[in-house]
Amino acid sequence: MYKNFKLRVRNKLLNILFDLHFQPRHWVHTVKYSLEDTGMPSQRLLDLTKKAYEFTMENNLESIKSSRMKEGINHIELEQISFFPGAHYRILNGIVRSLNPKRVVEIGTWTGVSSLAILDGALSEEFKLTTFDIVPWNTINHTALIQDDFGVHFEQKLADLSNREVFQEHKDVFQEAELIFIDGPKDGIFEYKLVEYFKELNFDNNPIIFFDDINQIEMLNLWHDIEKPKFDITSLGQFTGTGLIDWIKS
Numbered sequence: 001m002y003k004n005f006k007l008r009v010r011n012k013l014l015n016i017l018f019d020l021h022f023q024p025r026h027w028v029h030t031v032k033y034s035l036e037d038t039g040m041p042s043q044r045l046l047d048l049t050k051k052a053y054e055f056t057m058e059n060n061l062e063s064i065k066s067s068r069m070k071e072g073i074n075h076i077e078l079e080q081i082s083f084f085p086g087a088h089y090r091i092l093n094g095i096v097r098s099l100n101p102k103r104v105v106e107i108g109t110w111t112g113v114s115s116l117a118i119l120d121g122a123l124s125e126e127f128k129l130t131t132f133d134i135v136p137w138n139t140i141n142h143t144a145l146i147q148d149d150f151g152v153h154f155e156q157k158l159a160d161l162s163n164r165e166v167f168q169e170h171k172d173v174f175q176e177a178e179l180i181f182i183d184g185p186k187d188g189i190f191e192y193k194l195v196e197y198f199k200e201l202n203f204d205n206n207p208i209i210f211f212d213d214i215n216q217i218e219m220l221n222l223w224h225d226i227e228k229p230k231f232d233i234t235s236l237g238q239f240t241g242t243g244l245i246d247w248i249k250s
């Protein structure tokens with residue numbers, strides 16, 4: 001409650017300070033800076049994104065929305081699944097189609113809308129998505145998931161990945177991954193720890209890391225300091241920032 005009040009005051013002050021005459025539904029503060037000192041995309045990231053964009057144009061994910069609405073599920077995140085640009089779901093689905101991975105890891109299940117966007121893009125018979133959270137999916141009262149979503153292709157693991165020992169227990173799942181989607185708390189601590197843990201892993205497949213909210217103020221240092229080929233694709237994704245990393249061995 002105090003945090004919301006503080007945010008409202010901060011936004012109002014910024015409106016006055018920068019003479020902004022609009023009040024959108026949701027906004028975050030950021031800093032835009034020159035790219036040449038922060039790292040550029042690899043050819044792999046450019047090609048992957050080009051293909052993903054084409055897939056994104058072909059699939060608006062409306063079918064997920066309508067099938068869930070038939071189950072009586074309807075809320076703002078589900079509504080956003082079709083937004084393009086502005087939300088990350090469609091380009092995430094496009095990246096899955098473009099990469100055609102067998103193993104995907106998601107950090108941050110929440111209502112499961114991003115899980116559904118990933119699952120919809122799965123092409124391989126051997127596909128498997130492992131989604132991590134600290135909260136069981138079926139205790140979120142507006143979850144978009146149903147029990148039938150789970151099986152050989154989809155599982156949820158409950159684990160506090162900020163804890164090094166807990167993360168280590170799951171390291172095989174990460175090492176096998178070809179795509180890792182990170183959408184955690186963005187509290188200025190969690191994602192920083194995660195990147196440190198990733199540096200200690202021995203990845204089998206040079207995974208692509210899909211990072212949400214990279215333009216959020218708490219994420220700016222993290223994104224800037226990653227010393228791997230990377231691509232800020234915010235214009236195709238979440239308005240608060242979407243970034244891809246080519247996690248090649250250094």
Ligand SMILES: C[S@@+](CC[C@H](N)C(=O)[O-])C[C@H]1O[C@@H](n2cnc3c(N)ncnc32)[C@H](O)[C@@H]1O
Binds near residue numbers: 107109133161162184
């Ligand atoms: C922004 S939500 C995920 C939204 C979802 N990916 C989507 O796009 O629809 C962030 C999630 O991260 C989870 N989370 C927070 N701290 C965590 C931790 N230490 N380990 C694992 N998950 C965590 C939260 O419980 C929350 O469900």
